Every structure is written in C-alpha cells, then in structure tokens.
Amino acid sequence: MRRRLYLMRHGEVAYFDADGRPVPPDAVSLTADGVRQAEAAGELLAGVALDRVIASGLPRTMETAQLVAPRSEIEVWPELQEIKGARLSSIPPDELEETFVHAFRGVVPLEKRFLGGETIGALLDRVVPALGRLVADEAWDTALVVAHGAVNRAILSWALTGQRIFLGHFEQAPGCVNVLDIGDEWIVRAVNVAPLDPVHASTRLTTMESYWAQYRGP
Structure with missing residues (x-):
C-alpha cells in the first residue's frame, strides 16, 4: 500500500x-487572505486522518499548520525552511528585476544563488535528506508537510525525477496543496491545488512576479 503526503x-x-x-x-505572519487560504485548506483536508504534521518552524508555516490541523501536534523541521536570499541592497539595481522575476525559471542550475544568497544546490542538500528521513520512517500512513515555495519545488522535482534537479516552473500559490503518494516509487497526484481559487482565475503572475510588483510599488 502507498502512503500519502x-x-x-x-x-x-x-x-x-x-x-x-x-x-x-x-x-512575517499570515495576512488576512493567508488565514482564509489556510482555513480553506483545513476544510479541504477535514476528513483526512493525519498521522504526522510537519512545518518548517517559521511563523508563516506554523500558523498555517495550526489552522489546517488544529488538533495535531506540529513537528518542527528547520531543514525545510525557505531558501535564503541576500539583502536586496547587495544586488546591483540594474540586475534586480531580472534576479527577482527569473529566480525560478526552467531547470535552475544548482550553483544559482537565490536573490544573491543560498544556492539551489545548498537547498537540495538539506531538503532531500529531510525528505529521505520522513520516507524511511514507516510508522505513518498520512502526513502533512507545510513548507515554502522553493522547498516544495525541490520536493516535487525529486519525486518526479529522483535526481538533484530543481524544476522551477512548479508554481506554488499561497496556501496550495500538493498530493503525493509514496510506495516503491513516487506518484504525483496533484500539484498547486488552491482551495479558494482552484482554476487560478485570480492571477496569471508567478509568485516572484507578484513579489516584484509589490517591491516596485504602484
């Protein structure tokens, strides 16, 4: 039997x-919209019996996990924290838009630094072993992991390829749910399910394009 993540x-x-x-x-904490997204995910998963609930430990993942699974004990796995960027002031102004908007384009090279900070390879170096540790523990059947956009891309990329490849085009909307099964091999059943906007009608921007628009201002 396959287990569900x-x-x-x-x-x-x-x-x-x-x-x-x-x-x-x-x-940073969840915005009012972020709270609604987490609550909607909680409604989506309300009938699911969760054996384990894991979050990265940053406030935004802890708050989300508490809203989605209020009766569960939350395990903190710092290895699943988001990829670290450098100070934006350290990026030359004429390179800033390109660095932002193209942060997760295509198959991202392992040596590429996210916003001048941590490399994609370094992210994989901590996320893949953590995923392996979770899979190796056969005491659970159904688990919830609340993590981050880049971390989720790393996990989805590993599940699909079994290699240290980072597929940047796995868009991850705020509060989205991905469904993966684990057996002799990984099965990816659903990606980027946004409970409040299942057909993603609200935007055609990527996450990084949205952040660039917020940074640039009106």
Whole structure:
C-alpha cells in the first residue's frame, strides 16, 4: 500500500510594507487572505486522518499548520525552511528585476544563488535528506508537510525525477496543496491545488512576479 503526503505552501504573507520596503522574511505572519487560504485548506483536508504534521518552524508555516490541523501536534523541521536570499541592497539595481522575476525559471542550475544568497544546490542538500528521513520512517500512513515555495519545488522535482534537479516552473500559490503518494516509487497526484481559487482565475503572475510588483510599488 502507498502512503500519502500532503505537501502545502504556507498562506499568503507580505514581504514588503506599503512603501515597498522589505520586512524580515523569517518573522512575517499570515495576512488576512493567508488565514482564509489556510482555513480553506483545513476544510479541504477535514476528513483526512493525519498521522504526522510537519512545518518548517517559521511563523508563516506554523500558523498555517495550526489552522489546517488544529488538533495535531506540529513537528518542527528547520531543514525545510525557505531558501535564503541576500539583502536586496547587495544586488546591483540594474540586475534586480531580472534576479527577482527569473529566480525560478526552467531547470535552475544548482550553483544559482537565490536573490544573491543560498544556492539551489545548498537547498537540495538539506531538503532531500529531510525528505529521505520522513520516507524511511514507516510508522505513518498520512502526513502533512507545510513548507515554502522553493522547498516544495525541490520536493516535487525529486519525486518526479529522483535526481538533484530543481524544476522551477512548479508554481506554488499561497496556501496550495500538493498530493503525493509514496510506495516503491513516487506518484504525483496533484500539484498547486488552491482551495479558494482552484482554476487560478485570480492571477496569471508567478509568485516572484507578484513579489516584484509589490517591491516596485504602484
């Protein structure tokens, strides 16, 4: 029998204030829309018996996990924290838009740095072993992992290829749910299911394009 992994991205947060100034990414909380997205995911998974609930430990994943699975104990796995960028001020102004908008385009090279910070290879170096540790524990049947956009891309890429490849075009909407089964091989059943917007009618922007628009301002 296959085991089931529900892989979520946290609900919406605001990484920039009203003036376009960055706020510390490790401290941001869910916005009102983010809370609604998490609550909708909770309704979607309400009939699912979860043996384990895992979050990265950053406030946005903890808040999301608590709303989705309020009666579950949440395990904190720091290895699943989001890829780390550098200070935006360290990126030359004429390269900033390209760095933002093209951060997750195509098959992303392992040596590429996210916003001048952590490399894709370094992200895989911590996410893939954590995923292996979860899979190796056969004591659970159904698990929920609440993580981040880049982390989820890394997990989905590994599930599809079994290789250290990062497929950047796996868009991950705020509060989305991915459904994966684990047996002799990985089965990817659903990707980027947004409970409040299942056909993604609200936007055609990528996540990074949306962040660039917030940073640039009106």
